[in-house]
Amino acid sequence: MGSVTATVAPPTDSNVTRWFRTFGAIVGSGFRRHATYRQAAVAGVVTNSVFGFLRYYIFVAAAGAAGRVAGYDRAQLATFVWVGQGLLAVVAIWGWTELADRIRTGEIAADLLRPIHPVTSYFATDLGRAGFASLSRLLPPVLIGLLFFDVYLPRRWATLPLFAFSVLLAVVVCFGCRYLVNATAYWLQDVRGPLILWTLCSGVLAGLYFPLGFLPGWLEAGLRYGTPFPSLLQIPLDVLVERDPAAVQFGLVGVQLGWAVALLALCRLVQRRAERRMVVQGG
């Protein structure tokens, strides 16, 4: 990563290369930062697994003797639950208040002085975090699911790459939502209200507590197109268990892509508006 100071000669490579190098360096540091909390990762995996068992048994009970509910059979429910428990940590729905804390304390001023846009730098850090989580938090529940249950394995060749892309988009969408929730601190100082609202809605509307297919069709469709929540978990999982035909799979990822682009753009817009009116407290 290059730096521009009085003593270092200005770099000769192109701006784009440098931008990518900076971005990559921040992603790497995000990965390393989270890789230091290994005990917490183990504890998290145990917790996700307990909830995996709970949710699997409850959903299968809802499927009843027929073994099918809302377009999922037992194997698909197993995949849905166990990959979902892993994805939960990859997209990291809960617990991120770093930006809000920095805004409240005024430390955000240091971020604004950096030669990289705050949305970009926080996004890069979050990608690094998600990268570590997909190794430490996604793989173990998936393995447990494979060991203990008869899980559904994708049958179409396009599903796995599409799922990987869908997970990446879910990370982007989730980051965008969390950034916006945190950014309300520019106006409110205390983000508890927006944060509680986000915590409540994201869990239930993302498809964590129950697959959204359990809801009436019009409500599911409304949530999918009208809110970003299903893009966090439900859509990647539906893509993976091949609940819909191939064309619909691509369509679902298209919906995610739309939300990802819109949310990142909104983050930048909100950041710009906030910087115009911001007064850093505490001098």
Added chain:
Amino acid sequence: MAEPGTLTDPGRSAVASGPVWPSGADRRPPGLAAYRALLGAQARSQAAYRASFVVDLVGNVGATVFDVVTVLVLFGVTRELGGFTLRETLVIVGLSSFAFATADLLVGNIERLPRYVRTGLFDAVLVRPLAALPQLLLMDLPLRKVSRAVFGLAVLVVALASAGIQWTPGRVALAVVAPLAAVVFFGSVFVTTATVSFYWIDSGELANSVTYGGRDFTSYPVTVYGSWFRALFAYGMGFAFVSYHPALALLGRADPLGLPGWVGWAAPGVAVVAAAIATLAWRVGIRHYRSTGS
């Protein structure tokens, strides 16, 4: 503040043996006035920011509401869950959510113990001339969670009223005692799991698997779970006595798994055992505690 009862640490195990208290000036038992002062200060400080407090009250009830909504949604796609109808399941849900929410209000704050240990605040707690556990609970009693407990109680009352229970004096007594026993049980679980952080500081989420996991487990009939998982949670850890067996006894249903009917009446006994284990775990843990040295 409800009496923490058997969960109270007698203070002997803490550094603060033989509290030094202004003698003569106050004839009340040492500590009580201090606890009341702690609670009063908490109540005032939390209510000071009214808008935030209202947001917190509403937000907290939301979590419990969604637990109940989840059950309703599941019954939207099925008529029976593990052989139980919606009305029967709601009795189980009511017992579970009332007990969990109330225990969470009174004792749930102990889940901050890992942070207190890590930051060294726990040292400050130990050198004060008061028992450690009540101090920790009162230092940050989350009054916002009152809304959740009230909602849980409402669910329980509605469920009991609509389940078509044939009331006998015994069942009325059980309907009163079982939720209280379940509160004690969940409180004991909170304390026991929190003591893990005396040995393993980064254990925060691990405790969740038993506390919040227990809440979810007790929200459904245990018949839905697979055999060894059920054996572990329901009988190994005793969660079946929070809601499932008391609900069977109240509804007058035989246990599909074959346990005799009187098991539902054993809930208070199980709660007492759980409280004893929690007390023991707390005392052993606090003796083991070594400051992080920060």
